[in-house]
Amino acid sequence: MGAYPDDTNLGTNYDAWVGEKASLTGEVVETDPLTIVAEYSAGERIRLRVTGTDLQPAPGDRLTVFGVVKPDRTLHVQTAYIVPSSGYTYMYTVSFIAGLWVLGRLVRTWRIDRQTWSLEPRSTPLRLSNVIRSQNAEDRDA
Template identity: 55%
Template sequence: MTQHLRRRVLGILALLGCLFGLMVWFGSLAPAPGVGAYPGSEELGTDYDAWVGDQVSLTGMVTDTDPLTISAEYGADEQVRLRVTDAAVDAQQGDSLSVYGVVEPDLTVRSLNAYTVPPGNYLYMYAVSFLAGLWVLGRIIRSWRLDETWSLVPRETPLGIGDFTTQSTQVEDHDA
């Protein structure tokens, strides 16, 4: 392995380590409503009374519609059931309800803004994201190549569909 390639691999590993460290650090930050980081289900589930009167932002599964009740997960498979008032949404049982509101006594959240996401929308989101990822990968393969130092460089002429079929038949003819 050349010295240049070693440096590149070490640089990538260092950047991935920094990315992982920043994700862990960000996940450990306490809520700060002054900067838009509102408490969520984790904080309400562990110490509900400490947040009464404060604004909260959380998402939970609708378990009942009369009164509107959500079940929000926190911790290791623990759940807190909250009643949501003043929500101007048509929520159905099984929908995911995102609520921004004020914490009231007796496990109640007074909604200032709320919206639902039907379960089928998640499948659509993942399918579209997967197809978009394949499209981007195809564009990268078509327009870029790796040179001998493992650097990504633009192709002089982008590959076409015919280039893939021609290369595969040339390899088969060469092997014969």
């Protein structure tokens, strides 16, 4: 049904899956031989040797692998791809910026009704220039 064993299945009972296809992602810890480590439970890790690929990941990269489980904690690759460690920095940076944009849109076009504590649309969108002007007016009045 497309549900292949993953790091949890292999970590808890590796020998039961020998000869089966599996899919998992792990961190590259060695490149000769290519070895990945995947965490399958809190503090529990499985270390696998990866064969059958020409990919050359660097230590610290994440390697996603689909292949056949072999004896001796070896996974023979049919398909694999590398996610460089810099890819996560990019992902988190873009996600943070997108989150700020969404928050800005929310604050600009919605307000909290203090009686019902619910969100209601603003009659006119809030503008940064209006906020600055009102803050300057409050400073002069003080």
